[in-house]
Amino acid sequence: MTAYDAIVLAGGAAKRLGGADKPGLRVGGRALLDRVLSACSDAGTTVVVGGRRPTVRAVTWAREEPRGGGPLAALGAGVRHTEAEHLLVLSADLPFLGADTVGALLAAAGLGDAEGAVCTDGDGRDQPLVAVYRAEPLRRELALLAAEHGGLAGLPLRLLTHELRLSRVAADPLASFDCDTWEDIASARARIREHGSVLDEWITAVKNELAIELDVDTAVLLDLARDAAHGVARPAAPLTTFLVGYAAAKASSDGGGAEAVAEAARKATALALRWADETETP
Template sequence: MTAYDAIVLAGGAAKRLGGADKPGLRVGGRALLDRVLAACADAGSTVVVGGRRPTVRAVTWAREEPHGGGPLAALGAGMRHTSAQYVVVLSADLPFLGADTVRALLAASAPGTGVDGALCTDEGGRDQPLVAVYRAEPLRRELALLAAEHGGLAGLPLRLLTHELTLCRVPAGPLASFDCDTWEDIASARARIREHGTVLDEWITAVKDELGIDLDVDTGLLLDLARDAAHGVARPAAPLTTFLVGYAAGKASGDGGGPEVVAEAARKAAALALRWADETGSP
């Protein structure tokens, strides 16, 4: 995959949200900003342009001048902290943006494609310049030209930038470009998590973020273990057994283990639960 830096724009007045701290609003138990940071976790460096706040991973902070100067001013401030040849540019209010969309944008603008970048389009075919990848050299050039022509970048619309670049369009799908501008959008995003069969994945990710755990979890394996413990031993054994498996895996991971440590501990506990069940009714 093409190496890149990321800039996340997390400023703005959020007027349609009554001035609420939009990047800090939670969807599925996770701040909107943290959800976007997860989508660009492979970035060499990540710059967040906006007010400082706790985040799920380390970032570099920047502020546009003047504060509230708009997306081009924020982008210019962020670019001063990047060095990669490609820059992923994202707004901080995209609850369903995933790493797969970032990878698709990078692939569409990879060396040899002859474009200056790639941006997503929403379901209506509208450009989404804050869900995009840009080559750093033409991006810096056009930002400098706009600043020289207009005496700065504050207040300028993004279209002045995108019209000067050769960009590939990538359909975003129904969710990747969904942004939260109103309380209705926030409510819709929160409901969608629970209505579209992803609640377990969302919950596991939220728990890992809350506990500071960076580990792939085989949810199916743990659910099978909980089922075997509940059916073969007793219902209360299910949560207690999965806790003990996690504790054992945590101790073992200190020796350099990874997801395979969890899997091995779960297999051992599941086999024990089956042996326990087999003894029921034995003479």
């Protein structure tokens, strides 16, 4: 993947949310800002323009001048802390943004004479805060706008994007879904809990809460819980998975990692099946 830095704009007034701390609002148990930071976890440098707060990973903090000066002023403040040739620019209220969309934007921004790539929503509209820009033309246009208007505060993003040659990326429509109102927040929270995604969302939230980076095969653990519940007793399911986690943690201290989880689960599953076999009449 193309090397890049990320700039996340997190300093808006959130007027349609009654002035709530939008980056800190939780969807699926995780702050909106943390969800965005997880989508760009492989960025070289990540700059968050906004008020300092605890985050899921280390970032560089910046503030626009004047505060509340709008997205171009915030972008100008963030660019000063970056060095990469490609800059991922995101708003802090994208609950469904994923690494796949980031990868697609980076790929499109590197094609031909493009000066960047912007995500389009389900209606085909450009989303300039879900985009990758080449650093040199971005810095050039920001400097020209600042000189022409005496600064960047209050200027609309379209003054920037109209001057750049941008590729368009029609990503998953949800990738650019942003949360501007309480209705948007409610919709995002409801969608997170849909049957097809709720388990993955829950596991990610737990790992985030416990500061666990280990990737595990949830299907293996679910099979173990089923075998323990059916072959031993229902309460055995959560207790067994806990013990597997404890054993894996001990093994991981010796470098076992995800393999330690799989091996502990394999042993416990085999035990549960042997236990169940003993109840069958010969």
